[in-house]
Amino acid sequence: MKTPQEVPARPVLHLLFTLLALTGCQEPGQGLNRQPDTRPAFEPLVAMETGPVYHVLDGYDPIWMERVREGIETARAYWGSYGPTHVWIAGSYEGAEIDPAAKRAFVEEYCGSCTFPNGMRLEDCAGYVESRFLDVAERDESEAYLSYLQDTTPPRADLVFINIHKWFFETDPVPDPTLRGIHEYTHVFQSSFGSTPTWMMEGGAVFAEAWLPVQLGWRGLHGVMERCMESARRVTDPSMSIADMEDVDSAPGKTIEYYRELAYDRGAWAVAFMIHTSPTRRVSALRDEFYPSVTELGWEAALSRFVGMQDKQEFYAAFESFMGWPLEEQLTLLDDLKD
Numbered sequence: 429m430k431t432p433q434e435v436p437a438r439p440v441l442h443l444l445f446t447l448l449a450l451t452g453c454q455e456p457g458q459g460l461n462r463q464p465d466t467r468p469a470f471e472p473l474v475a476m477e478t479g480p481v482y483h484v485l486d487g488y489d490p491i492w493m494e495r496v497r498e499g500i501e502t503a504r505a506y507w508g509s510y511g512p513t514h515v516w517i518a519g520s521y522e523g524a525e526i527d528p529a530a531k532r533a534f535v536e537e538y539c540g541s542c543t544f545p546n547g548m549r550l551e552d553c554a555g556y557v558e559s560r561f562l563d564v565a566e567r568d569e570s571e572a573y574l575s576y577l578q579d580t581t582p583p584r585a586d587l588v589f590i591n592i593h594k595w596f597f598e599t600d601p602v603p604d605p606t607l608r609g610i611h612e613y614t615h616v617f618q619s620s621f622g623s624t625p626t627w628m629m630e631g632g633a634v635f636a637e638a639w640l641p642v643q644l645g646w647r648g649l650h651g652v653m654e655r656c657m658e659s660a661r662r663v664t665d666p667s668m669s670i671a672d673m674e675d676v677d678s679a680p681g682k683t684i685e686y687y688r689e690l691a692y693d694r695g696a697w698a699v700a701f702m703i704h705t706s707p708t709r710r711v712s713a714l715r716d717e718f719y720p721s722v723t724e725l726g727w728e729a730a731l732s733r734f735v736g737m738q739d740k741q742e743f744y745a746a747f748e749s750f751m752g753w754p755l756e757e758q759l760t761l762l763d764d765l766k767d
């Protein structure tokens with residue numbers, strides 16, 4: 429299986445900015461496209477009853493759309509309905525050439541009047557779809573990410589899934605494409621309230637991949653979170669912490685080599701620790717109290733209020749101390765969490 433490329437979520441998003449998914453706690457990879465910090469002010473997605481619009485490339489088995497949809501709809505049922513969200517699913521088995529008519533139909537669907545980004549010319553749009561979707565599929569590469577389009581009216585979220593059949597294994601208790609759907613839709617929810625740090629975005633999405641399947645009886649919590657902790661502990665330099673992953677673009681020095689372990693794996697535990705430190709210890713309080721207060725107060729003040737601490741530094745220090753606990757005690761903390 430090819431190790432998927434990942435780019436962590438940034439605190440602030442911009443046109444065609446992509447957030448590549450990491451399904452929790454995998455091996456470190458290479459390649460991080462760091463982009464200059466020249467983004468416009470954050471304009472959040474909005475609550476809306478209309479669900480995501482699903483688009484699948486003709487000829488790609490619709491089973492993969494169904495598996496992704498199950499994850500997205502599971503996450504939407506939990507977090508609430510936000511958008512506008514479009515879901516783009518394309519693939520080609522073993523790099524087989526995609527039928528030209530199917531390509532044309534996919535390009536037309538993407539570049540159609542309802543979804544066309546403002547200011548993008550039709551020929552540019554067609555080239556964009558070719559290079560970002562169809563060529564990737566024909567190269568037999570797999571990707572999953574959120575692309576946040578701020579230059580559409582209104583801004584919209586595109587969830588992109590390419591060749592996700594390659595991440596499917598019969599023995600997985602929850603199909604990986606379904607976990608990808610949970611992960612990416614969690615980013616849609618997070619992007620509907622305001623700017624939050626990379627560790628909280630990626631950690632929250634990985635935590636959702638762990639938590640939501642447990643509520644549905646699909647698998648247990650301890651095993652998944654234990655793998656996260658094992659990965660989180662690969663960072664042995666005591667000077668590195670989630671505080672270095674507030675904005676992956678400005679992550680200091682060699683911390684960037686450990687962005688997965690810090691932002692995704694430690695981040696998932698940091699989100700669990702946040703919830704455990706809050707008065708109700710309810711994951712739903714993250715949805716019902718914390719995120720709305722991000723809009724009102726900004727993430728730093730919202731975090732302080734949620735965990736009852738003076739500031740984020742106090743939270744970071746408490747979490748670093750927690751990272752030093754024995755694994756058994758760390759896992760016990762999960763048993764106190766409620767839905």
Ligand SMILES: [Zn+2]
Pocket residue numbers: 436437447448449450611615629630633
């Ligand atoms: Zn992500």
